[in-house]
């Protein structure tokens with residue numbers, strides 16, 4: 001699915017939108033992703049507690065099916081962290097996609113009935129994360145990995161990460 005669908009989708013459509021929305025978070029230089037589906041149902045997972053994504057930019061597409069409640073909620077960006085987060089609820093309408101920064105604190109409230117499925121695409125910028133890992137807030141030690149790994153896929157020059165020289169809006 002990655003090569004045939006998600007990679008071209010990211011490169012042709014998601015990347016230009018992210019470049020406009022989030023130029024300061026690597027939105028203009030996304031170069032890998034991790035895509036997966038989450039499912040919520042009664043007697044299974046009902047909700048998702050608040051977290052940051054392992055992504056610079058996330059696209060969350062509601063696939064339905066039919067459900068009640070289960071709103072998303074968002075709070076501050078990682079760097080603006082407050083001791084008491086202020087949450088904003090967002091209804092996620094089936095077949096709609098929602099972009100957000102991976103560093104935006106967020107979660108999903110419990111569904112009331114039905115099944116809620118979502119396609120999540122965590123998009124990554126090696127230019128950003130090679131300098132600071134978004135999960136541990138440290139400069140990462142890079143090790144070889146299969147595929148996209150965790151998105152640290154750039155080509156560091158003499159130990160120096162690639163920077164904005166390939167980060168342009170097309």
Ligand SMILES: O=C(O)CCC(=O)C(=O)O
Nearest residue numbers: 038048053060108118120
């Ligand atoms: O259930 C949702 O819509 C949110 C899922 C999510 O935030 C995630 O998988 O990172």
Ligand SMILES: [Fe+2]
Nearest residue numbers: 051052053106
């Ligand atoms: Fe998330």
